[in-house]
Amino acid sequence: MISYRTYRNADPPAIFRIWKSQRDVPGLMTPVSLQTIDRLILSKPYFDPAGFWLALDDGWPIAFGHAALAQTASAEPGGSVSMLQCVAQPPQKPANPDHAAPDRAVQEHVDCDIVVAELIARCESYLRDRGCRVVSAGPQAPVDPYYYGLYSGTTPGIPISDRQRISCFERRGFQETARYQTRQCELSAFRAPVDRRQMQLKRELPVTIEYDWPASDSLDACTRGALDRVRFRTAARTGEPEAQLILFDLNALSGLFSPRVYAVENLHATPEQWSSGLVIYLIAEAVRQLQTYGVSSVVAHCKSDAQSEQQLWDRLMFLPVDESLVLQKPL
Secondary structure: EEEEEEEOOOOHHHHHHHOOOOOOOOOEEOOOOOHHHHHHHOOOOOOOOOEEEEEOOOOOOEEEEEEEEEEOOOOOOOEEEEEEOOOOOOOOOOOOOOOOOOOOOOOOOOOOHHHHHHHHHHHHHHHOOOOOOOOEEEOOOOOOOOOOOOEOOOOOOEEEHHHHHHHHHHHOOOOEEEEEEEEEHHHOOOOOOOOOHHHHHHHHOOEEEEOOOOEEEEEHHHHHHOOEEEEEEEOOOOOOOOOOOEEEOOHHOOOOOOEEEEEEEEEEHHHHHHHHHHHHHHHHHHHHHHHHHHOOEEEEEEEOOOOOHHHHHOOOOOOEEEEEEEEEOOO
């Protein structure tokens, strides 16, 4: 019999077990430790147990859904069904019939599509009761303050390769509102663009690197402060703001040491800096320095209909590897 309830303090091991079973889910960070799940999700000061739902099969947790409220000062609060996981492998028979399997699988009578639909409905109800007018599917800033880097890297929404998850939301009335490309650069093959403008910028504007800087606000401290980040900056010229590129180490979330992968978190630049070639120079210098630190690849994202951004990433040898859909639904 399937039952549903909200989060309890004894649930982290069950959440970790469900997460660990989903090794083949596109975009999901695996492996992760129980400590990582606790540090990045469950121990946040704004974590609300009432928004974290678990499905149980005869008392055994088999799935969870997490509704997240945007931690912003917006007049109209936003929210997202940030994470859905359901153990869907076939049942396993224990080697010794007298003993239960240590990692019990979902029984044949469990329809995971029905379980996930019910979890989405309960998450929507939680968000509706708290004033949300629109709900998003999957983790994306600023309506998800939990799963940044843990699912789909830094790309908003749900990877298009995760068709099962997208179908679950579409059946609940979610519709596509935006589409993003995930791009990846293999640093072993990277060559920085060379032209007269790039050589001039290299002579005039040194790029500095920082590993520790004050958080911009409390939300930045809670969502990004736990990440292993690095910031590259160009020296500001008279009357011109500096350009900044922030990346973080994805391996620090999974605990894997190789291959080292960094993800672009944010790029701050004016339209003039984009058109002048300064942004290309900044990214190329950052990638060149990451090469010397043994980083294997760098991932970034851009909107699928942003032709100028796509051309920039093409020039920097960032090739498209996946797409993500942003799905939303009015409540």
